[in-house]
Amino acid sequence: MTPVELSRTVLHAVRRAVDDGELSVTVPERTVITPPGPGGCGDYASSIALQLAGAAGQPPLRVAEILRARLAGEAFIDDVVVTGPGFLNFSLERDASALLVEEILRRGQRYGHAEGAGGTVVRLRCPAEVRAVVVADALARVLRSQGDVVRVTCDGRLAPEWETVLGVGGGHSGSNPGGRPGSLSAGPAPHSLPDVDITIHPAPADPLPLGRDAARWALLYPAAHDRPRIPGDHLVQREANPLFRVRYAHARTRALLRNAADLGFHPEPGPVSDAEALLAALGDHPRILAVTATHRGPDRLARHLVTVADAALPLLPAVLPLGDEKPSAAHRARLALAEAAGTVLAGGLSLLGIDAPDHL
Structure with missing residues (x-):
């Protein structure tokens, strides 16, 4: 389940609560799904209860509990927890990460693109x-x-x-x-x-x-109100250079695919442990593209690519089997996740007009 799909699920729960007379509000057209903030938990979070509380004439915690009861049994949602003043925190079923990777690999560098013209x-x-x-x-x-x-x-x-x-x-x-x-x-x-x-x-x-x-x-890369650093360290190939980290992470994913093929195994989406930050960043990619378009800020996309790269790099050393170890389902799942990360990095760089080389 991607953040876009989770957003639709949350709005559907609001609509059902309105139809059942538990909430008296206008159902919003959209709600933002983000990674959990400080004090949160799980894979994603939503502030929809705080957004609706004023119009509903009820405390945010009460609105959150009304929605939590409707969301806890939804497909691909393992658990819903209310934290703080009324944030909904979602833990997805383990298969949800595989579905996200499948979607990215299916759509390729067009993952996060709108399907069809918007008419604007x-x-x-x-x-x-x-x-x-x-x-x-x-x-x-x-x-x-x-x-x-x-x-x-x-x-x-x-x-x-x-x-x-x-x-x-x-x-x-x-x-x-x-x-x-x-x-x-x-x-x-x-x-x-x-x-x-x-x-x-x-x-x-x-x-x-x-x-x-x-x-x-x-x-x-700099926000509109910031002054670009020229020449800066943009040509330096080391970790201090964000562009190098993004392109290096992409090149590493391509190298892993080549090495895995030499070992006789291929990517296969599946559950991956200890990859929550990367899965959250990949799932957030469609929202980042929409926000970049709405706020006219390509720096948002550039910074997001750095987030994806920084979340991907710690995973990559564990993708291939070591020594005499045989490739397992876990290796194939990690390889698929690495390929998905490389796909998002290449697609994002392409939108910025920047090449994503397979070799650095």
Whole structure:
């Protein structure tokens, strides 16, 4: 069960509580499922009870108990615990992790993408400044992954080397007398989202000497209000470099698949112990893509990829059998989980316009 599926299950429980007269609220269109916070437990958590308590005229703990009773017996949910002021904490059945890995491997790098067009037309408008142009390019990729139709307009002429080195360009030029350097706007279009202005710090120095991948990461990884570090340590191949950790984790998963094939076994989704952080990060990927699109913040996706990589790296040494050990179901399950992590890393990097090499 993925966070998206769990969200639907939670909203269905709210709807049944309303139909039964236990809650008098408008059923929300969506609810956010997150990893448990401090004091929480299990695989995922929801603050839906706190969200509904005011409208329901009941304490959050009472709302949580009403929903807990309806959720405890749902398929793939092993247990539901109420913690703190009314957080619902979910422990999934062990088969749920296998289903998540199966879904990722089935959808490949399109895991987390919307199925079908959403019908929203978005026009991204940016000044001819290198960071704004790269951010617009990455946002266009993420928005399209969520089913939106995107048109990028740049106010001014792009430097030819930006297209050659950074892979940006081809947008439509236009005039924007009121535009200001370092701003990115999603302007009105038929059936478009509301107007959004994102102010970003322009690049403090020329990022082109870093090359395409490191330059794009240097411009996309910082939040909009942060100043990019150029040159920084984006080309250094060590753990202190987040881009290196992400690409290294991906390359390691590919190497494990090659080595496993040489040993005569292949990935097979199944339960994996001590991988809760990685499973939670992989399950959260669709939500991160949606939030990145909604808030126009590619830095959210970049930081999420670091989270996935950091959760995957401790698992990887235990994927292959050691010495004379024979490959077991546990090895095949860990290999499938590693492949799923590599798939999410490659797909996320692709949306940022960054390559995910199989060898580093």
